[in-house]
Amino acid sequence: MKVKSKRIILSLAILIVTLSAFPIDVSAQTSKQQLSPITINVQENSELRDAYPNAHAIGWRYKSENGKVYRRQYNYSRQKWIGEWELC
Known part of the structure; x- marks a missing residue:
């Protein structure tokens, strides 16, 4: 050692x-x-000024019918329903 x-x-x-x-x-x-020097064409890059989100804001909406709770996904970005109502 x-x-x-x-x-x-x-x-x-x-x-x-x-x-x-x-x-x-x-x-x-x-x-x-x-x-x-770097030349920038303003006409080509005018679209880059607007910011667009890459992901949609999606959440759950709930409702209660006859003592049962249902849920359904809702796209808040497009303001449209996704899928069907399902029992929780």
Whole structure:
């Protein structure tokens, strides 16, 4: 057990010494290329000004008939019923 831990410590020490002996230079290279300005066509992008929801607002509506409770889904976005009345 002691021999194993000594080998691990020795290996780490050698690794640290080796990495410090060979420094690595890292730098970002800049591109001298000029980028063309972005052109925006207002007529094509006029539709993007309006925001539309991706999901419909759907909830349950309840009613009571003859002591029984029924439910049915309702689409609040389109103001339409979904499915049929079902007993709860």
